Amino acid sequence: MMEDIISLKNVxxxxxxxxxxxxxxxxxxxxxxMFSIIGLNGCxxxxxxxxxxxxxxxxxxxxxxxxxxxxxxxxxxxxxxMQFRQRMGYIFQNPEIQxxxxxxxxxxxxxxxxxxxxxxxxNERAEQTLSYLGIGYxxxxxxxxxxxxxxxxxxxASVLTMNPDVLLVDEPLSSLDPKTQTxxxxxxxxxxxxxxxxxxxxxHLDLIDHLQPxxxxxxxxHTIRKAGTAAEILGDEELLISVNLIHEHIHKHGNEEHQHFxxxxxxxxx
Amino acid sequence: xxxKIPPYLIQISDYQYNRAKTKRAELSFLDKTILNSSKxxxxxxxxxxxxxxxxxxxxxNPKVKFISLIYMSIVVSVVSNHLTQILITAFIFLLCIxxxxxxxxxxxxxxxxxxxxxxxxxLPASLNIITPGRxxxxxxxxxxxxxxxxxxxxxxxxxxxxxxxxxxxxxxxVLNSVSFALLVVYTTPFPSFIKSFKMIGVPDTFLMIISLxxxxxxxxxxxxxxTYFAFKSRLSGNIKSNSIRKLVGGRIFFIFKRSMIIYxxxxxxxxxxxxxxKVVIYSQNHFTYKDFAVLVIVVLSGIVFIIF
Numbered sequence: 388m389m390e391d392i393i394s395l396k397n398v399x400x401x402x403x404x405x406x407x408x409x410x411x412x413x414x415x416x417x418x419x420x421m422f423s424i425i426g427l428n429g430c431x432x433x434x435x436x437x438x439x440x441x442x443x444x445x446x447x448x449x450x451x452x453x454x455x456x457x458x459x460x461x462x463x464x465x466x467x468x469m470q471f472r473q474r475m476g477y478i479f480q481n482p483e484i485q486x487x488x489x490x491x492x493x494x495x496x497x498x499x500x501x502x503x504x505x506x507x508x509x510n511e512r513a514e515q516t517l518s519y520l521g522i523g524y525x526x527x528x529x530x531x532x533x534x535x536x537x538x539x540x541x542x543x544a545s546v547l548t549m550n551p552d553v554l555l556v557d558e559p560l561s562s563l564d565p566k567t568q569t570x571x572x573x574x575x576x577x578x579x580x581x582x583x584x585x586x587x588x589x590x591h592l593d594l595i596d597h598l599q600p601x602x603x604x605x606x607x608x609h610t611i612r613k614a615g616t617a618a619e620i621l622g623d624e625e626l627l628i629s630v631n632l633i634h635e636h637i638h639k640h641g642n643e644e645h646q647h648f649x650x651x652x653x654x655x656x657x
Numbered sequence: 658x659x660x661k662i663p664p665y666l667i668q669i670s671d672y673q674y675n676r677a678k679t680k681r682a683e684l685s686f687l688d689k690t691i692l693n694s695s696k697x698x699x700x701x702x703x704x705x706x707x708x709x710x711x712x713x714x715x716x717x718n719p720k721v722k723f724i725s726l727i728y729m730s731i732v733v734s735v736v737s738n739h740l741t742q743i744l745i746t747a748f749i750f751l752l753c754i755x756x757x758x759x760x761x762x763x764x765x766x767x768x769x770x771x772x773x774x775x776x777x778x779x780l781p782a783s784l785n786i787i788t789p790g791r792x793x794x795x796x797x798x799x800x801x802x803x804x805x806x807x808x809x810x811x812x813x814x815x816x817x818x819x820x821x822x823x824x825x826x827x828x829x830x831v832l833n834s835v836s837f838a839l840l841v842v843y844t845t846p847f848p849s850f851i852k853s854f855k856m857i858g859v860p861d862t863f864l865m866i867i868s869l870x871x872x873x874x875x876x877x878x879x880x881x882x883x884t885y886f887a888f889k890s891r892l893s894g895n896i897k898s899n900s901i902r903k904l905v906g907g908r909i910f911f912i913f914k915r916s917m918i919i920y921x922x923x924x925x926x927x928x929x930x931x932x933x934x935k936v937v938i939y940s941q942n943h944f945t946y947k948d949f950a951v952l953v954i955v956v957l958s959g960i961v962f963i964i965f
Binding site: 437440442472475476477479481483484485487488489497498501511512515516518519531545546547549550577578581582583 | 668891
């Protein structure tokens with residue numbers, strides 16, 4: 388039985404104490420697990436990732452990381468903060484905000500150098516990662532001269548060079564072309580097979596089908612409606628309708644126009 | 658995947674957390690500034706958006722509020738009696754209570770502004786160097802009076818009655834003007850308030866630019882906050898302030914570039930919706946009997962304050 392690497396207990400969070408974002412969230416994520424948080428836009432998925440990465444702190448409730456209580460106070464401890472940030476990498480939905488160094492290579496070196504790794508090791512990691520992600524040709528390119536897909540690859544590479552145990556990925560397929568989407572899906576599978584814990588948010592049910600993670604469903608009232616295996620969640624049509632992840636609509640097949648539930652996934656049935 | 662996974666990614670980190678040997682990590686002042694500025698701008702925006710809630714003062718026509726603001730500013734400037742100024746302070750406080758504002762939060766901002774612009778800036782005027790008169794509190798004494806450039810420095814320097822009166826009346830005027838202005842701002846949605854500027858002939862294009870700039874501040878604050886989170890998620894422990902400065906420099910360039918893109922996209926969106934260089938702003942705020950009544954009450958109160 389694998390131990391929990393992350394757990395949240397009775398977590399509540401609101402913006403400015405007024406607008407609720409998360410209500411009574413209880414989650415346990417095991418080491419090496421692939422875990423997904425699904426729900427509609429605005430239900431609190433990204434906020435939940437921010438809380439897991441201790442970028443914001445809950446109004447009430449607890450965040451535990453590998454047996455340690457994570458709070459604003461505990462992160463003021465240099466050693467703990469370094470361990471926490473090294474072991475948890477966050478790939479933001481918008482790669483642009485994540486890239487802040489002059490060139491791509493600087494970007495890849497940034498994390499290892501923060502961890503006080505020798506420059507030779509940092510260089511080696513950066514070179515290997517450039518090669519692994521197929522972006523060696525971008526080595527000296529300024530980040531503002533990259534395309535959307537390239538920025539995403541560089542953002543991933545900049546996190547991977549820190550060799551985190553846990554990868555948080557906000558909307559992995561957002562704004563990516565089909566080829567880069569496929570690349571990203573395969574990458575997540577490979578990293579998970581290499582032992583990394585992957586936690587991602589999405590509202591694409593087909594991604595859940597591809598990656599078969601354990602899933603928590605966030606509803607529009609900002610609570611977790613259900614957690615279970617990908618098969619259990621995808622098989623629960625009533626649940627997916629209730630959280631608006633599948634919906635009824637009219638469309639055409641040839642000359643025939645009809646109405647049915649639709650999710651761009653398995654509920655596209657007749 | 659075409660390429661082989663790097664060996665270091667397969668290694669399990671062997672980081673040992675030793676609580677006994679740790680040092681405290683501190684946020685740099687730049688981190689704090691970025692986060693706090695972002696929070697401040699967002700809270701102002703939210704307050705303005707919340708100003709549309711269903712309440713007596715919130716429901717008054719923005720044009721009435723705008724006229725009242727100008728009128729009360731004139732009244733506050735004209736009144737030179739301390740007691741009347743204090744009565745105006747009490748009147749505005751009463752209006753804030755009726756508007757159900759968060760009094761501590763609002764008055765903290767009012768007092769900070771009044772303290773800086775109505776007290777500290779004019780404080781030297783309370784000294785006998787600037788406002789002659791009978792000294793009521795001696796600060797420093799010299800052997801004899803002296804002359805420096807164009808200034809006559811008296812033997813005793815201190816606060817004079819006339820000086821204190823000047824400072825206190827300026828302080829009360831600033832306090833009342835700021836509190837009435839904030840009352841209007843906190844109870845009126847920003848777009849409606851801006852539209853009421855049309856009454857004094859401000860062109861639509863100018864109003865559009867103000868509205869866009871206001872909206873842009875919010876987008877910018879979000880960008881700053883997101884950037885801060887991205888920093889925070891990859892910074893472990895303390896790093897040299899030199900490095901932080903370099904990063905922030907790069908981010909300033911990024912935000913500038915992003916601003917240019919947003920401006921350009923906004924302009925294109927306007928063009929695609931029929932913009933040809935002249936903005937026409939829709940403004941539907943009909944005066945009701947209640948609005949007229951409020952306007953009459955404000956005007957009469959002003960007259961009473963001036964006469965009193």
